[in-house]
Amino acid sequence: MSKIQEIQQAVEFGKKKIIKGLIEEALAEGCQAIDILNQGMIEAMSIVGEKFKAGEIYVPEMLVAARAMKEGVEIIKPHLLSDQNTVAGKFIIGTVEGDLHDIGKNLVAMMIESAGFTVIDLGVDVAPEKFIEAIKANPDCRLVGLSALLTTTMPALNKAVAAIIEAGLKSQVKIMVGGAPISQEFADKIGADGFAADAASAASIAKELVAS
Numbered sequence: 001m002s003k004i005q006e007i008q009q010a011v012e013f014g015k016k017k018i019i020k021g022l023i024e025e026a027l028a029e030g031c032q033a034i035d036i037l038n039q040g041m042i043e044a045m046s047i048v049g050e051k052f053k054a055g056e057i058y059v060p061e062m063l064v065a066a067r068a069m070k071e072g073v074e075i076i077k078p079h080l081l082s083d084q085n086t087v088a089g090k091f092i093i094g095t096v097e098g099d100l101h102d103i104g105k106n107l108v109a110m111m112i113e114s115a116g117f118t119v120i121d122l123g124v125d126v127a128p129e130k131f132i133e134a135i136k137a138n139p140d141c142r143l144v145g146l147s148a149l150l151t152t153t154m155p156a157l158n159k160a161v162a163a164i165i166e167a168g169l170k171s172q173v174k175i176m177v178g179g180a181p182i183s184q185e186f187a188d189k190i191g192a193d194g195f196a197a198d199a200a201s202a203a204s205i206a207k208e209l210v211a212s
């Protein structure tokens, strides 16, 4: 079994204590940090999601896998961040109201920080008013990111975008949306300016949006 496969299994089965050692060994063997993240850790979360859907595992197993994933992200983070010194501006991000998933949102925040943005992370279960407060408190912020992982919180994403527009803040900020159930079509329908399918493309789309 390759080291990346070992990492995948450790995340899948929530073996948080051995993640650090495995990642360090993989890096020492010459594995690329991005491959460890994508082929090992993110792939593990997909497997966990499939097993949950199939009724083979339950919320506690998802939770321990998520904890192992978060531990792994902390270890891999310094190896993914570039030495970007440019200041691209501020980026406010949060997971929408009713949604507690934050692993993808945190990865997006990390890649965007790496692209030179100063990230203001509002966390999870963020009500539309909180996004509005944060935008008003940061008049120099030009970009807001909204994440949603549940089909049941897609309406909350819609509500947050509508609230930002209704508050008259759309001339100040561009809005980027993402998350597993979100598509370009949905983003267009709710009036968002951009959609990104993953953390790497989120960083490049963020740059494009502030430049446009």
Ligand code: B1M
Pocket (backbone or CB within 6 Å): 042, 045, 046, 047, 048, 049, 050, 052, 053, 059, 062, 063, 065, 066, 093, 098, 099, 100, 101, 102, 103, 104, 105, 107, 108, 144, 145, 146, 147, 148, 149, 150, 151, 152, 176, 177, 178, 179, 180, 181, 195, 196, 197, 198, 199, 200, 202
């Ligand atoms: Co939940 N969960 N979960 N869960 N969970 C999913 C999302 C699910 C697909 C699993 C499944 O059934 N296969 C399913 C949703 C089904 C649906 O909506 N149709 C589901 C469910 C049902 C639930 C609960 C309702 C379960 C229950 O209680 N019965 C519950 C809801 C709680 C709530 O939010 N109110 C719940 C709870 C949880 C845990 C707390 C146990 C845990 C989350 C822990 C945490 O995040 N701190 C959890 C987990 C771990 C998952 C899965 C297994 C993994 C999610 C993840 O971290 N993926 C997930 C299954 C899956 O995704 N396959 C599942 C890895 C991550 C890197 O990917 O988050 O997609 P992702 O992020 C990507 C892109 O989407 C994108 O970039 C990221 C990086 O590449 N992206 C953006 C994300 N945000 C973006 C923002 C952008 C741009 C791109 O711009 C701003």
